Amino acid sequence: MADATTEPPLLGHEVLAAVLQVREGSLQVLLWQRAREPHVHRWSLPGGRLRLDEDVEHSIRRQLKEKVDVRQLAHVEQLAVFSAPGRVPGPRLVASAFVGLVPSDNDPEVPPDTRWHPVDALPTTAFDHESIVLRARHRLRSKLSYTNIGFALAPPTFTMSELREIYSAALGYSVSSTNLQRVLSRRGLLEPTGETTKPGRSGGRPAALFRFTVRGMQVTDEFAVLRPPAAKTR
Amino acid sequence: MADATTEPPLLGHEVLAAVLQVREGSLQVLLWQRAREPHVHRWSLPGGRLRLDEDVEHSIRRQLKEKVDVRQLAHVEQLAVFSAPGRVPGPRLVASAFVGLVPSDNDPEVPPDTRWHPVDALPTTAFDHESIVLRARHRLRSKLSYTNIGFALAPPTFTMSELREIYSAALGYSVSSTNLQRVLSRRGLLEPTGETTKPGRSGGRPAALFRFTVRGMQVTDEFAVLRPPAAKTR
Numbered sequence: 001m002a003d004a005t006t007e008p009p010l011l012g013h014e015v016l017a018a019v020l021q022v023r024e025g026s027l028q029v030l031l032w033q034r035a036r037e038p039h040v041h042r043w044s045l046p047g048g049r050l051r052l053d054e055d056v057e058h059s060i061r062r063q064l065k066e067k068v069d070v071r072q073l074a075h076v077e078q079l080a081v082f083s084a085p086g087r088v089p090g091p092r093l094v095a096s097a098f099v100g101l102v103p104s105d106n107d108p109e110v111p112p113d114t115r116w117h118p119v120d121a122l123p124t125t126a127f128d129h130e131s132i133v134l135r136a137r138h139r140l141r142s143k144l145s146y147t148n149i150g151f152a153l154a155p156p157t158f159t160m161s162e163l164r165e166i167y168s169a170a171l172g173y174s175v176s177s178t179n180l181q182r183v184l185s186r187r188g189l190l191e192p193t194g195e196t197t198k199p200g201r202s203g204g205r206p207a208a209l210f211r212f213t214v215r216g217m218q219v220t221d222e223f224a225v226l227r228p229p230a231a232k233t234r
Numbered sequence: 235m236a237d238a239t240t241e242p243p244l245l246g247h248e249v250l251a252a253v254l255q256v257r258e259g260s261l262q263v264l265l266w267q268r269a270r271e272p273h274v275h276r277w278s279l280p281g282g283r284l285r286l287d288e289d290v291e292h293s294i295r296r297q298l299k300e301k302v303d304v305r306q307l308a309h310v311e312q313l314a315v316f317s318a319p320g321r322v323p324g325p326r327l328v329a330s331a332f333v334g335l336v337p338s339d340n341d342p343e344v345p346p347d348t349r350w351h352p353v354d355a356l357p358t359t360a361f362d363h364e365s366i367v368l369r370a371r372h373r374l375r376s377k378l379s380y381t382n383i384g385f386a387l388a389p390p391t392f393t394m395s396e397l398r399e400i401y402s403a404a405l406g407y408s409v410s411s412t413n414l415q416r417v418l419s420r421r422g423l424l425e426p427t428g429e430t431t432k433p434g435r436s437g438g439r440p441a442a443l444f445r446f447t448v449r450g451m452q453v454t455d456e457f458a459v460l461r462p463p464a465a466k467t468r
Contacts, residue, residue, distance in 0.1 A: 055317040083289040096315045146380035
C-alpha cells in the first residue's frame with residue numbers, strides 16, 4: 001500500500017458470474033459463445049471490464065443485464081478472485097468471480113449467443129471459466145448444507161417432491177423428500193403454506209405446499225447451542 | 235472480456251490480510267503504523283501490490299513475510315474484494331482481502347512498526363481497513379459454527395477450558411466447556427489425546443488434553459443425512 005500512488009497500473013480487472021439454475025433436472029450454467037478471438041467460438045461466463053466509477057458488485061449487475069433479466073437473480077455473492085498471471089492472453093487481467101442463482105420457476109430470456117449448459121457436461125469453455133463454474137458449484141453445494149440458500153433455487157412455493165428434485169440436481173445425488181423435509185424443518189427453514197397443489201399439478205393426490213421461512217441468505221447452523229440466552233430468544 | 239486486449243489498464247491491484255489471533259483473552263488483529271502519507275500514522279493491514287508474475291495467493295504470502303513468520307499461519311483464505319472507487323486516494327486500487335489465522339500458542343516476532351490490536355478496540359485505521367477487519371471477524375465467527383476452523387486458532391493440544399477461552403474470545407460471548415465439548419465431539423472434530431496436563435499448568439487437578447481430529451479446513455456440517463449410502467461410509 002505504501003507505494004499505491006507511485007507505481008503505474010499494471011493490469012485490468014474484470015467481473016464474471018457463474019449464473020446457476022436447476023433446469024430439466026440438472027444444475028445448469030449460463031454461457032455465451034465468443035464471436036471473436038481470443039478463444040473464438042468457446043463458451044464464456046457473462047461479465048466484462050470493471051469501470052472506473054463502479055465497484056465489483058455494481059459492475060456484475062450492470063453487465064449481467066446484457067445477458068439476463070437481473071430481477072430474476074434471487075441471490076448474488078462474491079465467489080473468489082482468479083488471478084493466475086497467464087489466465088487470459090495479452091495484458092494481465094484479474095477476475096472477480098460471482099455466483100448468481102435463478103429460481104427454477106423462471107425462464108429468463110437470453111440473447112441468441114447465450115445458452116444454458118449442464119455443469120456436468122460443459123462445452124469447451126474460454127480461459128479459466130470452467131474452473132470458475134466448478135468452484136461456483138462447490139460453493140453452492142457447501143452452502144446448501146449450512147445456509148438457507150435453497151430458497152434462491154426454489155420457486156416461492158413448492159411440494160416436497162419438487163424441492164427434492166431441485167436439491168438432488170444441485171447436490172449431484174438423490175435425496176429423499178422425507179429426510180430433506182426433516183432437516184430443513186428442524187432448522188426452521190421450511191413451513192407449510194397451508195395449501196395443497198391443484199389436482200393434476202403433481203399427477204396424483206393433492207400435495208402439501210411449502211415455502212422457505214426466509215428469502216435472503218442466512219447461516220442456518222450457527223452454533224445455536226453455544227449462544228448466550230438473550231440471542232437464543234431472538 | 236471481449237475487449238480485454240483493447241482497453242488500457244485503468245487500475246492497480248493490492249492484496250491485504252487481516253491476520254487474527256486470540257491473545258490475552260481477546261481476538262486481535264495484526265496492524266502496522268503508516269510512516270508516510272496518505273493516512274500517515276494510521277494503522278494498516280499488511281499487504282501490498284500484486285506483482286505481474288504472481289497470483290493473489292502467492293502475493294499475500296510473500297508480503298506477509300515482511301510482517302510475520304508465515305509458517306505460523308495455520309490457515310489463510312480469500313475474504314472478499316474491496317473495490318469502492320474512492321477507497322484509497324489517488325489512482326484506483328482494488329484490494330483482494332484475505333483472512334489469516336495464528337494459533338494461540340504462537341507469539342510471532344513482528345517489526346517495530348507492527349502491533350496486535352483487539353478487534354473490539356481498533357485504533358484509527360487507514361482507508362477501508364476497519365471494514366475489512368470487521369468482515370474478517372464475521373467470516374471467522376460464521377466458520378466457527380459450520381467448519382472445523384477452530385483448529386487454526388488453537389494450539390496442537392489443549393484442555394477444554396483453554397479451548398473454551400479461545401472460542402469465547404473469537405465468538406465475542408462466553409461459551410461453556412461442556413456445550414463446546416459436546417458440539418465438537420458430536421461432529422467428530424475433537425478427540426482426547428489420552429494425556430492430561432501436568433500439575434500446575436491449569437492450577438488445579440490434571441485436566442484431560444484434546445486435539446482436533448483434522449488440521450485443515452473442512453465443512454463439518456455437510457448435509458450428512460442426505461448423502462448417498464456410499465458417501466456416508468467413507
